[in-house]
Amino acid sequence: xxxxxxxxxxxxxxxxxxxxxxxxxxxxxxxxxxxxxxxxxxxxxxxxxxxxxxxxxxxxxxxxxxxxxxxxxxxxxxxxxxxxxxxxxxxxxxxxxxxxxxxxxxxxxxxxxxxxxxxxxxxxxxxxxxxxxxxxxxxxxxxxxxxxxxxxxxxxxxxxxxxxxxxxxxxxxxxxxxxxxxxxxxxxxxxxxxxxxxxxxxxxxxxxxxxxxxxxxxxxxxxxxxxxxxxxxxxxxxxxxxxxxxxxxxxxxxxxxxxxxxxxxxxxxxxxxxxxxxxxxxxxxxxxxxxxxxxxxxxxxxxxxxxxxxxxxxxxxxxxxxxxxxxxxxxxxxxxxxxxxxxxxxxxxxxxxxxxxxxxxxxxxxxxxxxxxxxxxxxxxxxxxxxxxxxxxxxxxxxxxxxxxxxxxxxxxxxxxxxxxxxxxxxxxxxxxxxxxxxxxxxxxxxx
Ligand SMILES: Cc1cc2nc3c(=O)[nH]c(=O)nc-3n(C[C@H](O)[C@H](O)[C@H](O)COP(=O)(O)OP(=O)(O)OC[C@H]3O[C@@H](n4cnc5c(N)ncnc54)[C@H](O)[C@@H]3O)c2cc1C
Numbered sequence: 277x278x279x280x281x282x283x284x285x286x287x288x289x290x291x292x293x294x295x296x297x298x299x300x301x302x303x304x305x306x307x308x309x310x311x312x313x314x315x316x317x318x319x320x321x322x323x324x325x326x327x328x329x330x331x332x333x334x335x336x337x338x339x340x341x342x343x344x345x346x347x348x349x350x351x352x353x354x355x356x357x358x359x360x361x362x363x364x365x366x367x368x369x370x371x372x373x374x375x376x377x378x379x380x381x382x383x384x385x386x387x388x389x390x391x392x393x394x395x396x397x398x399x400x401x402x403x404x405x406x407x408x409x410x411x412x413x414x415x416x417x418x419x420x421x422x423x424x425x426x427x428x429x430x431x432x433x434x435x436x437x438x439x440x441x442x443x444x445x446x447x448x449x450x451x452x453x454x455x456x457x458x459x460x461x462x463x464x465x466x467x468x469x470x471x472x473x474x475x476x477x478x479x480x481x482x483x484x485x486x487x488x489x490x491x492x493x494x495x496x497x498x499x500x501x502x503x504x505x506x507x508x509x510x511x512x513x514x515x516x517x518x519x520x521x522x523x524x525x526x527x528x529x530x531x532x533x534x535x536x537x538x539x540x541x542x543x544x545x546x547x548x549x550x551x552x553x554x555x556x557x558x559x560x561x562x563x564x565x566x567x568x569x570x571x572x573x574x575x576x577x578x579x580x581x582x583x584x585x586x587x588x589x590x591x592x593x594x595x596x597x598x599x600x601x602x603x604x605x606x607x608x609x610x611x612x613x614x615x616x617x618x619x620x621x622x623x624x625x626x627x628x629x630x631x632x633x634x635x636x637x638x639x640x641x642x643x644x645x646x647x648x649x650x651x652x653x654x655x656x657x658x659x660x661x662x663x664x665x666x667x668x669x670x671x672x673x674x675x676x677x678x679x680x681x682x683x684x685x686x687x688x689x690x691x692x693x694x695x696x697x698x699x700x701x702x703x704x705x706x707x708x709x710x711x712x713x714x715x716x717x718x719x720x721x722x723x724x
């Protein structure tokens with residue numbers, strides 16, 4: 277049956293035994309083994325429609341995955357649909373809109389938008405697909421100013437469960453448009469997305485880093501600065517264990533560090549004034565802060581761009597009071613976060629906390645901070661210690677964590693219902709059952 281597919285599509289079809297199949301089924305995050313039936317690399321929307329019709333004819337499921345930044349062990353027996361060859365980006369500067377094909381990355385959009393002094397609501401890395409990001413809500417560097425990225429989608433082009441290719445907007449199909457904006461990839465295969473862009477004539481940003489011995493002082497300054505931060509300022513606090521790699525210069529090689537990552541949508545003078553708390557802390561080993569071209573946003577956190585196997589968890593914090601700060605430092609130390617690679621706290625609030633009548637399934641977030649802890653799964657035996665450290669951090673912080681998580685930060689195969697209030701999740705399930713009754717679409721965090 278997969279052979280029939282080869283006759284009708286332009287892209288590559290690979291099954292077990294084909295040269296390149298093993299490589300093609302691997303996700304970017306190789307912590308998960310994806311035992312799929314076939315991999316199809318679609319060239320265009322017509323290929324996508326053919327795959328969906330074929331799957332539904334033979335009772336198979338389709339798991340769409342441009343990259344595998346958020347893989348799933350639940351794709352067994354599916355057709356893994358790669359959209360990574362579909363990456364055209366077209367900016368309409370007069371409308372401040374970009375049409376982005378399903379495989380295009382944030383970096384490609386940032387580069388295209390920067391030519392017009394515009395930017396999009398990208399997160400910490402330019403490597404993830406815009407489509408995967410907005411389908412999960414998308415927590416951007418500029419979320420405090422503009423809210424979830426998903427709430428700034430103008431339209432989706434998609435192939436539905438009947439294999440029809442169509443454009444979906446708030447007016448044409450309000451239910452599906454709502455679900456796709458933060459409810460994940462369970463309802464259709466998106467072939468392109470139209471997103472709003474925003475003026476960004478000036479961007480200040482960068483990373484400040486100290487040895488981990490300064491963690492308590494940096495956390496105190498972070499709490500002070502975030503208490504009064506304007507929505508144009510975004511601060512992230514990270515405890516980091518750098519690897520002992522020869523390519524890292526001294527003193528960074530193997531360093532247990534504490535970092536402040538920052539963006540400010542404005543000029544340098546005002547930014548430095550807002551960051552004065554941090555300049556008073558001595559001993560910085562790195563300071564990359566300065567005026568930045570907007571398309572270099574994804575470089576601030578120096579996140580890996582090459583495939584990386586990782587185990588991550590996250591929680592939303594209702595506050596970061598004295599007790600939570602002391603607890604956090606005790607639970608992540610002493611001295612190093614190892615076997616984790618990082619523990620990051622993102623300041624939320626601003627527009628993320630404001631309910632909007634036109635919001636998608638991502639809604640809004642009332643929690644003030646998010647904590648995100650990850651370890652690199654370099655060999656399978658590391659899974660136990662990484663999970664134990666993540667669990668002990670979660671236990672210690674439990675008095676100030678809420679019961680909700682951010683969808684794009686769910687761990688592998690963590691259930692989708694943890695990312696939504698109960699009534700939102702019930703509505704997503706109803707839409708899934710109505711729009712995809714045969715279960716043709718299989719997302720990484722299924723709602724059904
Ligand atoms: C280094 C790193 C940094 C990150 N930083 C942030 C951040 O700052 N903010 C944030 O919110 N998230 C962040 N994330 C999480 C990231 O946004 C999610 O993992 C997102 O799902 C990645 O999208 P992808 O398409 O690249 O990944 P993939 O694993 O390829 O896809 C993820 C899922 O998206 C769905 N999907 C993707 N494309 C389609 C499509 N065309 N049609 C239907 N469904 C589709 C599928 O359900 C798929 O399983 C980060 C992840 C990494 C690895």
